[in-house]
Amino acid sequence: MNHNVSHSTWVTVDLRAIEKNVSAVKAVAEIPVMAVVKANAYGHGMIPVAGAALRGGAQWLGVARVEEALELREAKFTCPVLVLGYVPDSRISGAVNNDISLTVWSVDQLKSITSLAGEFILPAKLHLKIDTGMSRLGAQVSDALSIAERIFTTKSVYLEGLSTHYARADEEDLSSARNQEHEFNTVVDKLAKAGIKPHLVHAANSAATLFMPDSRFSLIRPGISIYGLQSSGARMLPSEFQSALEWKAILSQVKMLPPGRGVSYGHEYVTQKEERIGIVPVGYGDGFRRVVGNQVLVGGRLVPVIGRVCMDQVCVQLDEVPSAQAGDEVVIIGSQGGSRITAEQVAERWGTINYEVVCGLAARIPRIYFDNKT
Numbered sequence: 224m225n226h227n228v229s230h231s232t233w234v235t236v237d238l239r240a241i242e243k244n245v246s247a248v249k250a251v252a253e254i255p256v257m258a259v260v261k262a263n264a265y266g267h268g269m270i271p272v273a274g275a276a277l278r279g280g281a282q283w284l285g286v287a288r289v290e291e292a293l294e295l296r297e298a299k300f301t302c303p304v305l306v307l308g309y310v311p312d313s314r315i316s317g318a319v320n321n322d323i324s325l326t327v328w329s330v331d332q333l334k335s336i337t338s339l340a341g342e343f344i345l346p347a348k349l350h351l352k353i354d355t356g357m358s359r360l361g362a363q364v365s366d367a368l369s370i371a372e373r374i375f376t377t378k379s380v381y382l383e384g385l386s387t388h389y390a391r392a393d394e395e396d397l398s399s400a401r402n403q404e405h406e407f408n409t410v411v412d413k414l415a416k417a418g419i420k421p422h423l424v425h426a427a428n429s430a431a432t433l434f435m436p437d438s439r440f441s442l443i444r445p446g447i448s449i450y451g452l453q454s455s456g457a458r459m460l461p462s463e464f465q466s467a468l469e470w471k472a473i474l475s476q477v478k479m480l481p482p483g484r485g486v487s488y489g490h491e492y493v494t495q496k497e498e499r500i501g502i503v504p505v506g507y508g509d510g511f512r513r514v515v516g517n518q519v520l521v522g523g524r525l526v527p528v529i530g531r532v533c534m535d536q537v538c539v540q541l542d543e544v545p546s547a548q549a550g551d552e553v554v555i556i557g558s559q560g561g562s563r564i565t566a567e568q569v570a571e572r573w574g575t576i577n578y579e580v581v582c583g584l585a586a587r588i589p590r591i592y593f594d595n596k597t
């Protein structure tokens with residue numbers, strides 16, 4: 224019996240690690256940090272992570288959606304907050320009046336915003352986003368000056384920032400990112416010549432922050448690195464960065480099965496001999512991907528997941544861990560004994576990136592936080 228656990232599966236988040244990672248990224252860049260906490264802080268939990276990021280020295284919080292920004296305000300975060308993505312017109316006044324900065328990229332958007340000015344009790348703080356080569360959100364470089372001038376000369380709005388986003392700052396070959404940096408610099412210069420110098424100029428995600436020092440401008444926007452996760456397949460994070468998240472579960476059952484028994488839906492796995500099988504209460508309903516080749520740690524050893532992944536459970540082959548018994552801890556991401564499974568390794572098995580692994584951790588998995596006070 225294990226009386227110390229109250230969940231069948233859970234995620235732990237070390238908020239001290241996040242705090243330290245933010246301090247580390249700030250020490251590297253020596254300019255203000257916008258900690259990116261979108262998508263529930265990459266699955267880690269937005270509110271606790273936002274607190275840790277500010278303790279670590281972040282001055283800004285960046286989110287993708289207005290709902291996320293409002294949740295921060297409801298939780299009494301008074302720091303500057305930028306919505307990096309699209310905000311529906313009906314939400315603009317609410318955002319402005321909660322002192323939330325908005326990203327803009329078109330004249331049509333500006334028209335919507337200024338048409339609502341009568342409802343504003345605070346100035347609308349805008350960050351003009353330029354598409355310098357990501358070809359996602361952003362004004363084209365050729366339109367940047369005219370939109371900036373329009374913002375600059377409109378009373379109800381304030382041009383707080385100028386931004387862009389790199390498509391390939393995580394790669395070995397940084398030439399594409401350098402081209403984007405060059406394009407962005409031409410925009411910054413063109414605006415400056417017209418007398419427009421936005422307070423904040425920002426471009427760098429984690430990879431650019433760490434590996435393209437010239438690209439930092441006056442504010443950095445690290446996300447993945449503050450969670451201690453690798454930002455690039457080509458270049459490792461400095462060693463002081465520490466991953467904050469672990470994902471664990473409890474072995475719910477261990478049993479011996481005779482040869483020739485099919486395991487899990489479809490009986491895709493059939494025992495060859497008498498085999499020790501364990502049941503782990505995690506499944507695709509938790510974000511555990513329904514693919515072959517999964518592995519977890521039991522008794523400090525890597526063991527294979529066998530048969531199909533179910534919604535709430537998987538089966539593991541425990542012949543290598545004869546001492547395993549119901550109630551033992553299972554590690555899906557994290558360390559056990561001398562062994563470790565990283566989010567990057569899970570991503571590799573799932574044919575994706577570490578970002579998707581942690582963002583995909585379902586809401587139903589309880590998050591347990593460690594910080595300085597506990």
Ligand SMILES: *Cc1c(COP(=O)(O)O)cnc(C)c1O
Nearest residue numbers: 259307388428429444445446447
């Ligand atoms: C998500 C995001 C970031 C953070 O990127 P990381 O690679 O996680 O550091 C920065 N800026 C924008 C616009 C983003 O969407």
